[in-house]
Amino acid sequence: xxxxxxxxxxxxxxxxxxxxxxxxxxxxxxxxxxxxxxxxxxxxxxxxxxxxxxxxxxxxxxxxxxxxxxxxxxxxxxxxxxxxxxxxxxxxxxxxxxxxxxxxxxxxxxxxxxx
Amino acid sequence: xxxxxxxxxxxxxxxxxxxxxxxxxxxxxxxxxxxxxxxxxxxxxxxxxxxxxxxxxxxxxxxxxxxxxxxxxxxxxxxxxxxxxxxxxxxxxxxxxxxxxxxxxxxxx
Numbered sequence: 001x002x003x004x005x006x007x008x009x010x011x012x013x014x015x016x017x018x019x020x021x022x023x024x025x026x027x028x029x030x031x032x033x034x035x036x037x038x039x040x041x042x043x044x045x046x047x048x049x050x051x052x053x054x055x056x057x058x059x060x061x062x063x064x065x066x067x068x069x070x071x072x073x074x075x076x077x078x079x080x081x082x083x084x085x086x087x088x089x090x091x092x093x094x095x096x097x098x099x100x101x102x103x104x105x106x107x108x109x110x111x112x113x114x115x
Numbered sequence: 116x117x118x119x120x121x122x123x124x125x126x127x128x129x130x131x132x133x134x135x136x137x138x139x140x141x142x143x144x145x146x147x148x149x150x151x152x153x154x155x156x157x158x159x160x161x162x163x164x165x166x167x168x169x170x171x172x173x174x175x176x177x178x179x180x181x182x183x184x185x186x187x188x189x190x191x192x193x194x195x196x197x198x199x200x201x202x203x204x205x206x207x208x209x210x211x212x213x214x215x216x217x218x219x220x221x222x223x224x
Binding site for chain 2: 034036042043044045046091093103104105106107108109111
């Protein structure tokens with residue numbers, strides 16, 4: 001199957017700092033990538049859809065100025081959590097979709113802890 | 116009403132048991148359907164797609180009922196390694212993939 005990587009796999013940061021998470025599709029080109037957040041014992045919640053070369057589409061309730069998304073190439077999307085707070089602590093997962101396929105391939109996730 | 120609803124469980128079954136999960140979705144325009152498996156602290160992984168005619172993959176059988184807007188997953192001869200959370204996923208169009216909250220399964224010796 002297709003491979004999607006995320007970096008870092010886990011990060012601890014202080015409140016008020018910013019954290020960047022990278023999502024890469026390793027063996028295919030992805031015009032669309034998705035960013036999800038998952039709190040303990042809850043489902044994945046779509047945060048935003050990242051389209052290569054254009055602005056991301058954010059889900060209702062997700063602050064675009066706080067969660068900056070950049071999809072500069074067909075294999076890389078980044079999510080930057082700006083001015084992180086403890087309530088931003090969560091499991092952030094990206095996924096990538098091949099052109100013309102519905103299936104999404106997930107990255108291994110990034111566990112963010114804000115102290 | 117949630118777009119995709121699942122019984123959260125947990126389902127605790129002995130090895131060898133048959134267990135079934137159901138999932139309902141609210142958007143009648145939904146086009147594609149999947150079951151994903153998620154292990155604790157891991158990313159979801161595709162278990163199987165769900166086709167209108169129903170499909171089987173080894174011990175796993177998935178079925179779709181468009182009229183009633185529900186999807187099912189049947190696991191036969193449960194193994195310890197089947198313990199995980201099973202996510203029902205519904206795709207309304209290319210960019211609208213919605214996840215159920217997941218159903219936890221624990222298979223015990």
